[in-house]
Amino acid sequence: LVVEEATSSREIAQRRQRLDREAKSRRTGRGVSLEDFMAQTAPGQGRxxxxxxxADQGGPAEALADALEQLSTTEVQVEIIHRGVGAISESDIQLAKASGAVIIGFHVRPDNNARTAAEREGVDIKLYRIIYEAVNDVRAALEGMLRPEQREVVIGEAQVxxxxxxxKVGTIAGCIVRHGVINRQSRVRVVRDGVEIYEGAIASLKRFKDDVREVREGFECGIGIENFNDVKVNDVIECFRTEQVARTLADASTAS
Incomplete structure (x- = not known):
């Protein structure tokens, strides 16, 4: 009796662990889904x-495949390498492993052999009961695969x-910061009479005799520009940084 109770308790614990794993697979949090899907994109497969x-039936399998394929753009694509009906099998796991694919189950679960193989091979299985949840997760993954947009942001402007x-130092521009902030780590652009004449890095930034990291609007400073000495009075020194901005599939479709 003790052995039977122990075995029963162990089976219950194992079943709970399995259900917890499957519930975790069904979570639709955007960040988690993105990490899970992108982790399965093997090097060399491009984007x-x-x-x-x-799926449990052929109709839903076709509908889901069509919905996912429609997310493709010229920059990132969905490729359905296999669609079928029935429980997720060990052969599905081997196919996904060989091709670096993610498995999506719709109203189906992996059988015991498939579950064991997936854990052993590190194949990600995502389980869904609603099509749009699967579509949203795949959309998030594809957007994470898009190259980010490089966007320039002017953070400050100083007048010489x-x-x-x-x-032994070179030319130092004595400036007043008119807008924003001049940051030592950012790049600058020299503008003369509305024409950009140079772009480069800040070699030195001083307040009086002190080296400083940044100077804010309304304060005076001395700016040395790396490899540039042709600074003139009334030149404008723009300070800017380049940011990476995440793109959406709509952005990618518009660009293409």
Whole structure:
């Protein structure tokens, strides 16, 4: 009796663990889904997300495959390498492993052999009961695969009031910060009479004799520009940084 009770308790615990894993697989949190899907995109496959679909009926399998394929753009694509009816099998796991694919189950679960093989091979299985939830997760994965947009943001602007020629240092522009902030780590652009004449890095940034990390609007400073000495009074020094902005599939479709 003790052995039977122990065995029963162990089976209950194992079943709970399995249900917990399956529930975790069904979670639709955007960040988690993105990490899970992108982790399955093998090096060398370019920007293509390969998927195996298993469903309880042929109609839903076709509908899900069509919905996912419609997410493709010229930059990132969904490739359905297999669609079928029935429980997720060990052969599905081997196919996904060989091709670096994710398995999507719709109203189906993996059988015991498939579950064991998936854990052993590191194949990700995502289980769904609603098509749009699967579509949303795949959309998030594809958007994570898009190359981010490089966007330039001007963070400050200074006007040159005086020019100092310093031996062994070079030319220092005595400036007043008119807008925003001049940051030592950011790049700058020299503008003269509305024309951009140079772009480069800040070699030095000082307040009086002190090296500083940044100078804010309304304060004076001395700016040395790396490899550039042709600064003139009334030049404008723009300080900017480049940001990476995440793109959506709508952005990618518009660009193509």
């Amino acid at each position: 293509k997300l390969q998927i195996v679909i298993k 009031r005086e020019v100092f020629k310093i031996s």
